[in-house]
Amino acid sequence: MSKCDARSGRVGEVYALYISPDLIGRGIGRILLGEAHAQMKGQGFEASALWVLCDNQRAQRFYERAGYQADGAAQDDVYDGITLTELRYQRVL
Numbered sequence: 001m002s003k004c005d006a007r008s009g010r011v012g013e014v015y016a017l018y019i020s021p022d023l024i025g026r027g028i029g030r031i032l033l034g035e036a037h038a039q040m041k042g043q044g045f046e047a048s049a050l051w052v053l054c055d056n057q058r059a060q061r062f063y064e065r066a067g068y069q070a071d072g073a074a075q076d077d078v079y080d081g082i083t084l085t086e087l088r089y090q091r092v093l
Contacts, residue, residue: 009045009046009047010044010045010046010047011045011046011047011048011049011090012036012040012043012045012047012048012049012093013048013049013050014033014036014048014049014050015050017029017032017033017036017050019032029062030066033066036048037093040093041093045093046092046093047090047091047092047093048068048090048091048093049088049089049090050063050068050088050089050090051075051086051087051088051089052086052087052089053084053085053086053087054074054084054085054086054087060087060089063089064089066091067091067092068089068090068091069089069090069091070087070088070089071088071089071090072088073087073088074086074087074088075088
């Protein structure tokens, strides 16, 4: 898979995808993410991007299995006075 670049085409963003902890592992996340990809592709987006907390290895593995790759971008966001670092992941649709 080629690495996508937000500057090279229309990139949609998965803003948030959360599954109740007692439902993890049942394929619900894959279904929801697949629908998000289908909707983005249907609207003419060429790639998808999302941000993952740097210490959330479970989410990173989930998105990597779905074809996403970390692209080296990182950002810090402050929530309730706590700084959290997020890593950007992208994939071609």
